[in-house]
Amino acid sequence: MIELLEQYGRLLLVGHYPNGPLGGLAMTILTSLLCLAICFPIATLLALARTHGNKTLARFYTGYIYFVRSMPLLMLIFWIYYFLPYVLPFSLSPFVTIVLAITIFSSAYLAEVIRAAIEALPKGQYDAASALGFRYWQTTFLIVLPQALTNCIPGLVSQFILIIKETSLGYIITFNELTYVAHELNKILLVKPVEIFTILAISYFVLCSGLSQLGGQLERRIARGRLSNDSDQ
Amino acid sequence: MTVTNEDPILQIKDVHCKFGNFEALKGINAQLEKNEVVVVCGPSGSGKSTLIRTLNRLESISAGQILFEGRDIYEKGMSVETLRTKIGMVFQSFNLFPHLSARDNVALGLIRVLHRPKKEAEQTASELLASVGLGDELHKKPMELSGGQQQRVSICRAVALEPTVMLFDEPTSALDPEMVGEVLSLMKTLAGRGMTMLCVTHEMGFAKEVADSIWFMADGQMVDRAPVSDFFSGDISDRAKSFLKAIH
Ligand SMILES: Nc1ncnc2c1ncn2[C@@H]1O[C@H](COP(=O)(O)OP(=O)(O)OP(=O)(O)O)[C@@H](O)[C@H]1O
Numbered sequence: 288m289i290e291l292l293e294q295y296g297r298l299l300l301v302g303h304y305p306n307g308p309l310g311g312l313a314m315t316i317l318t319s320l321l322c323l324a325i326c327f328p329i330a331t332l333l334a335l336a337r338t339h340g341n342k343t344l345a346r347f348y349t350g351y352i353y354f355v356r357s358m359p360l361l362m363l364i365f366w367i368y369y370f371l372p373y374v375l376p377f378s379l380s381p382f383v384t385i386v387l388a389i390t391i392f393s394s395a396y397l398a399e400v401i402r403a404a405i406e407a408l409p410k411g412q413y414d415a416a417s418a419l420g421f422r423y424w425q426t427t428f429l430i431v432l433p434q435a436l437t438n439c440i441p442g443l444v445s446q447f448i449l450i451i452k453e454t455s456l457g458y459i460i461t462f463n464e465l466t467y468v469a470h471e472l473n474k475i476l477l478v479k480p481v482e483i484f485t486i487l488a489i490s491y492f493v494l495c496s497g498l499s500q501l502g503g504q505l506e507r508r509i510a511r512g513r514l515s516n517d518s519d520q
Numbered sequence: 521m522t523v524t525n526e527d528p529i530l531q532i533k534d535v536h537c538k539f540g541n542f543e544a545l546k547g548i549n550a551q552l553e554k555n556e557v558v559v560v561c562g563p564s565g566s567g568k569s570t571l572i573r574t575l576n577r578l579e580s581i582s583a584g585q586i587l588f589e590g591r592d593i594y595e596k597g598m599s600v601e602t603l604r605t606k607i608g609m610v611f612q613s614f615n616l617f618p619h620l621s622a623r624d625n626v627a628l629g630l631i632r633v634l635h636r637p638k639k640e641a642e643q644t645a646s647e648l649l650a651s652v653g654l655g656d657e658l659h660k661k662p663m664e665l666s667g668g669q670q671q672r673v674s675i676c677r678a679v680a681l682e683p684t685v686m687l688f689d690e691p692t693s694a695l696d697p698e699m700v701g702e703v704l705s706l707m708k709t710l711a712g713r714g715m716t717m718l719c720v721t722h723e724m725g726f727a728k729e730v731a732d733s734i735w736f737m738a739d740g741q742m743v744d745r746a747p748v749s750d751f752f753s754g755d756i757s758d759r760a761k762s763f764l765k766a767i768h
């Protein structure tokens with residue numbers, strides 16, 4: 288296995304970069320970060336649509352969540368990759384397809400996390416902000432989101448872990464991420480599937496369990512802050 | 521309607537407030553004069569909080585009229601945000617913003633609502649906090665302060681906007697007994713400076729010493745409105761008398 292890593296480790300890490308396209312673990316991580324970065328503001332806006340109090344916005348939110356909940360991510364990837372080219376004048380690359388599909392998907396789940404954090408804020412925070420003469424957006428940006436988003440940092444980390452794992456579906460449409468690269472390597476070497484897929488498993492495990500521990504630590508730290516807050520009041 | 525100096529700060533005319541089918545206020549009439557300090561008391565659930573929350577439109581009314589400085593608070597062209605900056609409010613549970621320091625809690629309204637320059641607002645906030653004995657706590661978060669300190673910060677936060685009238689909703693009832701005094705004495709200082717105040721509180725010592733009149737509410741109605749001297753000399757309804765007995 289060491290031998291395999293010495294020879295092909297670089298390929299699994301960064302694909303053919305810098306002489307060819309980026310791929311492998313680096314692609315997995317960068318794609319996941321990009322998805323998270325796009326999802327986060329969308330999810331925040333969705334959560335605000337739900338908590339704003341406007342019925343139409345709330346219905347839109349509920350519809351969106353239902354839509355996402357009732358289909359597998361893989362199917363969404365197929366639709367975007369194979370069906371969109373029929374209705375659009377261009378086709379989407381595997382990279383864009385994966386980012387789009389995961390963003391549509393994760394925005395819904397992350398929105399639920401953020402919505403819960405917003406709804407968990409004491410009503411008194413809104414009373415105090417209103418009584419000072421803050422408008423809706425001032426209350427939202429100065430009072431609600433700074434608190435709610437801090438409280439959902441652990442949820443954000445969990446979502447990031449989910450996204451990392453979801454990018455492996457990119458293999459199906461030849462997206463050059465870690466799983467795909469590993470599979471390609473297996474096709475070339477033919478005789479070392481156990482070693483290759485063990486390396487693949489270890490890579491995901493190290494990445495995801497590391498993040499998971501980070502999430503746990505952040506959660507404990509935030510809970511400590513909240514606890515001392517409660518006991519003082 | 522023109523605003524004259526003779527206008528009461530607040531006129532409450534036959535105000536009703538409903539939560540679903542339940543009527544929490546059943547036709548309240550009262551008025552608050554400039555520089556007047558009024559203590560509102562009454563049994564739990566009588567509508568005291570609801571009444572003062574209708575005054576800055578935190579709760580909306582189902583009938584009646586409320587005039588602030590002679591103008592209907594629901595009048596077109598009367599912005600609810602402007603109304604609220606002129607009416608300071610202090611809550612039983614302080615409701616400080618936990619992610620901001622004491623100074624920033626006070627400065628935020630100055631910066632965002634009154635559009636004061638940041639430096640100037642922070643200066644004002646620091647001075648205000650220092651004047652209530654919190655000069656050493658400027659950079660502490662609310663959770664690092666005692667209840668009494670938090671309530672003093674929250675009073676500063678409201679006072680900083682230089683409101684015309686201050687509303688207090690049981691400002692001392694969430695406090696440990698040894699901290700009640702520091703908050704009441706700050707309220708007394710405010711009253712001494714001529715601040716118009718409407719205080720829901722059961723601190724009858726404070727009422728005797730500081731208030732001009734007492735409003736006694738029960739079951740969503742204003743049962744008594746009397747000058748302090750009359751109220752405590754017994755010139756009141758039987759309900760108020762038995763209430764006074766019960767809280768002593
Ligand atoms: N948001 C609400 N929804 C439904 N009912 C409410 C709401 N707010 C208040 N009420 C009801 O209205 C009545 C008056 O409540 P309010 O809080 O004004 O009483 P209070 O005099 O302030 O009592 P306390 O001394 O306990 O604070 C109560 O019966 C209460 O249950």
Ligand SMILES: [Mg+2]
Pocket residue numbers: 568569570689690
């Ligand atoms: Mg109350």
